Amino acid sequence: MRKKKSDPICILVLFLPAVLAVAPLVFLATGSFMDTQEIRDYIGPVLSGSEGFAVWRLFPVWPTLVNVVELFLDSPEFFQMFWNSMKITAGILAGQLVFGMPAAWGLARYEFPGKKAVWFSYIVLMMMPFQVTMLSEYLVLDKLGLSDTLLAVILPGMFLTFPPFLMYRFFCGIPSSLIEAARVDGAGELMVFIRIGIPVGSSGIISALVLQFLECQSMVEQPLTFLKTKRLWPLSLYLPEVDLSRSGFALCASFVALIPALFAFLYGQDYLEQGIVASAIKE
Amino acid sequence: MADKTEKKTLHAYAFRALVLFFVIMMIFTATSRVTASLTTARVTVEQPGERRIEHVVNAEGSVEKNRELAVLTEEGILVKTVYAAPGQKVSEGELLAELDTGHLAELIREKKEELDILRLTAENAAAAEEQSRRENRTAKQRALEDAQNALADAQALYDAAAAEQSSASDAYYSYQSAHTADSGNGEVWSQLLALQDAMKAKQTACDDALRRLRDAQIAAARAEADINVSQTNDQTAAISEIQMAQKERELLGLEELLKAGGTVVSPVEGVVTEVFLAVGQLTPGTAAVTLADISSGMCYRAHIKKEDTAYVSVGAEVTLHKNGQKLEGLTVGAVEPGEDGSFDITVYLDAEAPLSIGDAASLEIRQTSGLYRTVVPVSALHVENGSYYVYVAEEEETVLGMQYQLRRVDVQIEEKNHLYAALSEGTVSSEARIVTDTDRYVEAGSRVRLREP
Numbered sequence: 001m002r003k004k005k006s007d008p009i010c011i012l013v014l015f016l017p018a019v020l021a022v023a024p025l026v027f028l029a030t031g032s033f034m035d036t037q038e039i040r041d042y043i044g045p046v047l048s049g050s051e052g053f054a055v056w057r058l059f060p061v062w063p064t065l066v067n068v069v070e071l072f073l074d075s076p077e078f079f080q081m082f083w084n085s086m087k088i089t090a091g092i093l094a095g096q097l098v099f100g101m102p103a104a105w106g107l108a109r110y111e112f113p114g115k116k117a118v119w120f121s122y123i124v125l126m127m128m129p130f131q132v133t134m135l136s137e138y139l140v141l142d143k144l145g146l147s148d149t150l151l152a153v154i155l156p157g158m159f160l161t162f163p164p165f166l167m168y169r170f171f172c173g174i175p176s177s178l179i180e181a182a183r184v185d186g187a188g189e190l191m192v193f194i195r196i197g198i199p200v201g202s203s204g205i206i207s208a209l210v211l212q213f214l215e216c217q218s219m220v221e222q223p224l225t226f227l228k229t230k231r232l233w234p235l236s237l238y239l240p241e242v243d244l245s246r247s248g249f250a251l252c253a254s255f256v257a258l259i260p261a262l263f264a265f266l267y268g269q270d271y272l273e274q275g276i277v278a279s280a281i282k283e
Numbered sequence: 284m285a286d287k288t289e290k291k292t293l294h295a296y297a298f299r300a301l302v303l304f305f306v307i308m309m310i311f312t313a314t315s316r317v318t319a320s321l322t323t324a325r326v327t328v329e330q331p332g333e334r335r336i337e338h339v340v341n342a343e344g345s346v347e348k349n350r351e352l353a354v355l356t357e358e359g360i361l362v363k364t365v366y367a368a369p370g371q372k373v374s375e376g377e378l379l380a381e382l383d384t385g386h387l388a389e390l391i392r393e394k395k396e397e398l399d400i401l402r403l404t405a406e407n408a409a410a411a412e413e414q415s416r417r418e419n420r421t422a423k424q425r426a427l428e429d430a431q432n433a434l435a436d437a438q439a440l441y442d443a444a445a446a447e448q449s450s451a452s453d454a455y456y457s458y459q460s461a462h463t464a465d466s467g468n469g470e471v472w473s474q475l476l477a478l479q480d481a482m483k484a485k486q487t488a489c490d491d492a493l494r495r496l497r498d499a500q501i502a503a504a505r506a507e508a509d510i511n512v513s514q515t516n517d518q519t520a521a522i523s524e525i526q527m528a529q530k531e532r533e534l535l536g537l538e539e540l541l542k543a544g545g546t547v548v549s550p551v552e553g554v555v556t557e558v559f560l561a562v563g564q565l566t567p568g569t570a571a572v573t574l575a576d577i578s579s580g581m582c583y584r585a586h587i588k589k590e591d592t593a594y595v596s597v598g599a600e601v602t603l604h605k606n607g608q609k610l611e612g613l614t615v616g617a618v619e620p621g622e623d624g625s626f627d628i629t630v631y632l633d634a635e636a637p638l639s640i641g642d643a644a645s646l647e648i649r650q651t652s653g654l655y656r657t658v659v660p661v662s663a664l665h666v667e668n669g670s671y672y673v674y675v676a677e678e679e680e681t682v683l684g685m686q687y688q689l690r691r692v693d694v695q696i697e698e699k700n701h702l703y704a705a706l707s708e709g710t711v712s713s714e715a716r717i718v719t720d721t722d723r724y725v726e727a728g729s730r731v732r733l734r735e736p
Contacts, residue, residue: 072311076319077682079312086305230682238682259304267297 027056028258031251032067034060039247047244067252078238078253085234086260088153088223089216093209095158101205104164105197108171109179126161130221141226152226153234157216163208170204170274171197203274210268217261319683324723326687326731328676328716334658336698336705338594340648342628344585346638348575349631351556354379356547357536358568361386362560363545367572369557370641373549379572380560382545387537394534398527405523412520423510430499430506437492437499444492448485455482553577554640575640582616583630583638585646592618592626594650601630605644610636615648652698655705656713663719664696664704671696671704674718675711676731689718691727 031039038061040047043054071078106112107119125133141152174197182192198205220236227233235257242250265272361383367373455478465471547560553574560571575581583603587595595618603610613630621627628646632638663673671694676687692715695707711717716733718725725731 073315073318074322076312076315079308079315080682082308083312230680231684233682260301263297263301263304267294267301270294 025258026058028251028255030056030058030060031248032255033063033065034248034251035062035064035066036246036248038062039251043247047247064248067248070249071252071256075249075253078235078256080231081233081235081238082257084150084232085217085236085257087150088157088219088234089213091150091154092157092160092216093212095154096160096163096209096212097205099158100160100164100208101167101198102193104167105171105193105201107164108168109174109197122161122165126165134221134225138225147226148228148232150227150232153219153222156222157212157219160212163212166208166211167201167204170201170207173204174200203271206268207271207274210264210272213264213268214261217257320732322723324721324725324729324731325734326674326676326689326718326722326725327720327734329660329663329719330715331657331659331706331711331713331717333654333656334703334705335654336652336658336700336703338650338652338700340587340591340594340646340650342585342587342591342646344583344628344644344646346581346583346632346640346642346644348554348556348640349582350576350579352551352553352574352576353570354547354550354572354574356380356382356566356571357390357533357540358566360390360537360540360545360566362562362564362566365558365560365562367549367555367558369555371555372577372639373553373555373574375549375552377549378546379549379555379558380547382540382547382566384541384545387541387545391534391537391541394530394537398530398534401523401527401530405520405527408519408523423506427503427506427510430503434496434499434503437496441489441492441496444485444489448482448489451478451482451485454478547571549574551576551578577634577640580634581632581636581638581640583613583632583644583646585628585630586621586625587628589624589626595626595628595648599648599650601628602647602649603630603638603644604647605638605642608637610638610644652705655697657706657708657711658703659706659711659717660719661699661702661704663717664694664699673706673711674725674727676716676718676733681730687716687731687733689725689727689729689731 042056044050045052046054107115107122137156138147141147141155146152146155178196178200179192182196187195218236219234223232223234223237239250239254239257242253362380363383364381365379366381367379373379455475458478459475462468462471462475549572551574553576555572556575557573558571559567559569559573595615597615597618599615600611601613601615603613613632615628616631617627617629619627619629630646638644659673664671665673672691673694674689675692677690678685679688681688692711694710697705697707699705718731720734721731
């Protein structure tokens with residue numbers, strides 16, 4: 001099939017917002033190689049309220065690697081928090097695979113009493129902001145003795161409702177005939193789930209995981225609420241601790257923190273698109 | 284199909300890149316930890332304790348004379364031999380120098396001649412004065428007699444003039460009264476005028492005689508007064524007396540010196556400090572030899588810095604050290620400003636002290652303060668703009684766990700020596716970990732590691 005020729009006007013209309021969307025990334029990348037003085041010269045009106053307008057250069061006048069060196073060789077705190085973020089993310093994603101995925105399969109492929117009520121509660125919980133459930137979560141975690149541990153963030157994350165919601169859509173899209181054929185061939189429910197449900201619904205699963213990955217990387221409220229020990233803080237809480245006198249370092253740290261999410265997005269981009277499409281299709 | 288292959292490749296690359304990223308992060312995690320451990324300062328800490336601050340003042344000095352006296356001898360005698368030398372210890376009566384007895388005898392002879400001259404001069408002066416006095420008295424007597432004679436003559440002349448004046452006046456007035464009716468007569472008038480002129484002339488003569496009489500009286504009175512005024516004494520004889528007495532004393536000294544064989548001996552036991560005699564030269568009018576009198580004791584002198592004077596006072600206990608020997612029980616006798624801003628300490632020593640004049644010894648004065656409750660080693664102190672501060676290592680929760688972070692605490696020093704400093708109460712707690720040593724530069728906020736004690 002021949003590709004349709006792109007409309008230049010469409011490209012232009014779409015290009016400008018794309019540039020605006022990418023601008024922060026460019027800002028981070030170029031700022032990582034500027035020293036604090038140069039950054040202060042450019043965005044001083046914003047940082048310190050001095051007169052004039054904030055400006056920016058694509059290429060630093062005085063490029064430097066000092067921020068990179070300081071980040072990678074002289075900031076063990078950054079790595080401590082980075083791996084905390086990774087542990088939290090991995091724990092939550094693993095939990096979603098163990099609990100969320102079967103839950104979505106069950107809701108998508110089976111009929112049972114109270115299914116609508118369960119599904120309704122999933123929707124309601126999905127829409128609730130964290131602040132609503134924060135206190136109840138804190139009390140439960142404290143009772144369980146999990147307060148001020150990584151599990152205090154991982155455990156509630158494992159049972160978030162949005163990933164199952166996203167997977168549900170994909171599981172619903174699996175043809176029933178395929179499943180019936182597997183059952184006819186003697187496959188049990190578990191086998192059907194593992195051999196057919198997961199492979200066929202992998203797009204949804206991966207898209208859910210990618211979105212959850214991005215969500216975990218930017219988690220702020222849960223760690224701030226449940227983690228008192230600084231040693232357990234994730235990367236999302238480190239960057240606000242860096243003061244303005246180390247602007248270049250902050251930009252470099254932000255850019256490095258962005259890289260895993262970038263790769264995850266690149267990997268799961270197609271699945272994300274499929275997931276967004278799937279969630280838009282009405283039943 | 285190509286799209287799918289392309290997408291698969293992108294997925295693979297993205298996944299591999301993510302894995303590679305994690306590997307790189309793991310490597311740099313280890314590297315940053317290693318670098319942090321290398322750059323983190325290792326510090327030694329101590330907790331403040333109770334202690335007394337001891338100040339030790341050390342100084343080098345020497346034993347000096349306590350009392351110095353001069354050995355005198357007659358001036359201007361030729362020196363034959365000098366036995367004394369600076370630093371030499373001499374006993375009482377020991378020979379210091381010998382003078383030329385021949386020259387001494389010659390000097391004695393000259394002195395005697397001078398004495399004779401003075402004596403004769405005094406006698407001449409006395410006789411001349413007597414003669415002068417006699418002549419003066421005679422002259423005055425004669426002057427008085429002349430004045431008295433002149434007075435008598437003037438009195439006689441006045442008496443005669445007064446009588447003549449009286450006669451002339453009587454003659455005028457009697458003629459006038461006798462010829463009152465004939466006042467218009469020319470002859471009478473001429474006679475009256477003539478009598479009047481005569482009366483006036485006699486009056487004038489009488490006045491002159493009176494004036495001469497007054498002058499003669501004054502002259503006589505002065506002559507009489509001059510008789511009573513004593514004549515100014517001539518001091519030549521007295522001066523000669525004094526000079527003779529001086530010569531006699533000098534002569535006596537020379538005779539005694541000759542009797543002693545022309546020797547100069549030490550009057551006391553002591554140490555020769557200076558010798559002002561030279562063989563072949565004449566003895567000076569000042570001291571021939573100066574001695575440090577041992578019998579009155581010695582003194583030890585040392586120099587200390589101005590800042591050490593705060594710990595040294597008169598009466599403070601002193602220990603002297605010499606060649607491993609210790610001399611205790613001494614006290615500071617005096618503290619006085621010296622040269623170049625330093626101060627001189629004087630410690631008085633008995634004559635029995637096992638030290639000699641000129642011996643070098645080191646001084647030690649210890650002063651211990653009261654008990655301070657917050658004392659830290661001096662190595663813990665830092666100075667900025669004249670103010671002291673210390674670093675306190677406090678445990679803080681960080682991203683890397685519990686770490687020690689330095690906090691600057693400004694302190695006031697109550698007292699300190701070269702080892703310890705007493706801080707004002709309340710500036711730091713007794714449990715505070717105060718940094719006393721570090722292996723690299725640190726500042727407030729620095730993360731540190733504690734060295735094992």
